[in-house]
Amino acid sequence: MLYHLLYPLHTEFIGFNVFRYITFRSIGVAVTAFLIMIIFGPAFIRMIKRKQIGQVVRDDGPETHLAKQGVPTMGGLLILASITLSTLFWARLDNPLVWLLLFITVFFGMIGAFDDYKKVSKKNTAGLSARAKLLLQILGAAVVGLFIFFHPGYDGQLSLPFLKDVNPDLGWFYIVFAILVIVGSSNAVNLTDGLDGLAVGPTVVSSAVYLVFCYLAGHAVLADYLQIPHVQGSGELAIFCGAIFGACLGFLWFNAYPAQIFMGDTGSLALGGALGSVAIIIKQEFLLAIVGGIFVMEALSVIMQVGYFKMTNGKRIFLMAPFHHHFEKKGWHEPKVVVRFWIVSIILGLFAIATLKLR
Secondary structure (H helix, E strand, C coil): HHHHHHHHHHHCCCCHHHCCHHHHHHHHHHHHHHHHHHHHHHHHHHHHHHHCEECCCCCCHHHHHHHHHCCCCCCCHHHHHHHHHHHHHHCCCHHHHHHHHHHHHHHHHHHHHHHHHHHHHHCCCCCCHHHHHHHHHHHHHHHHHHHHHHCCCCCCCCCCCCCCCCCCCCCCHHHHHHHHHHHHHHHHHHCCCCCCCCCCCHHHHHHHHHHHHHHHHCCHHHHHHHCCCCCHHHHHCCCCCCCHHHHHHHHHHHHHHCCCCCCCHHHHHHHHHHHHHHHHHHCCCCCCHHHHHHHHHHHHHHHHHHHHHHHCCCCCCCCCHHHHHHHHHHHCHHHHHHHHHHHHHHHHHHHHHCCCCCC
8 A cells, every 4th residue: 555655756755766665565564564463462362351262272182281271362363454454554456466365364364263263152172174174275275276377477387496497387287286285284384383382483484485485586587597486476475475474473472482362273274374375376385395394294293193093093103293292292391392393493494595596
């Protein structure tokens, strides 16, 4: 909005020319999203407490988690509001890719909100059925896949890290691939959201890395120099990534141990779906497995645990899944698990950026 209101005035006052630059607006949107969280966070937490919207803890989880029972949840609603408002404030609104990302983020957030509401209202962890949740996620992801596949300038080719001249073309199957990436990313972040600040930390790192890649992909000269796909208009998605960065950093202020509020499925499903969609749009799908390595590890730990349990009639690979619970069972305190996972996430983020020159 600011771009459309103030940039045209640069002919009258040269200072307004800064609104032309994605770098300036990326910083502006991050600060705005952060301030929205910090300013409205306390009032939002008080409102959630008044309405008695509290966390419902699993009976079979670590004993230390029983203290989390009743802690305000559905903080993802504030994250969604922060991302949406700050993006609309700083992004160019004539870019359809921006609207596509806002749609999928809010859509996945509403799936999570309905799931959270059912858990809170029924006072159990059942929530929305796994089948219904998955079908709704597939529906939303299919919109992104179809939009991208038929959008001018897009095709079914993949971009593989480390391999500059290998671009397999999936054709129509790219739509299915997009659905798998977006739904998988959404559920992986959801599985990671089990400790105070655990999911939001790697999300901050991932959004920062994708902010860089969005800017580069939208710049024809830089994209050609770095031999990554140039996606026209994708530079504006750096604004969206900046909004995620700022909103999550602001949420971490309240979600750090001991958490005052949880994001719930409202936040985790939305953030995962958003990151997966950004990866699809800028043709950096496999990069998500690197920068989001924590999310991948958490999801794989559940798949491995469940599969091994069924194949061996009750034996387990980990003391408990997802993976972060394994370390809790080994005696690690929650803050130690979280901070060490953050450290790994930062290293993976740096490695993901390094792939720009490892081709």
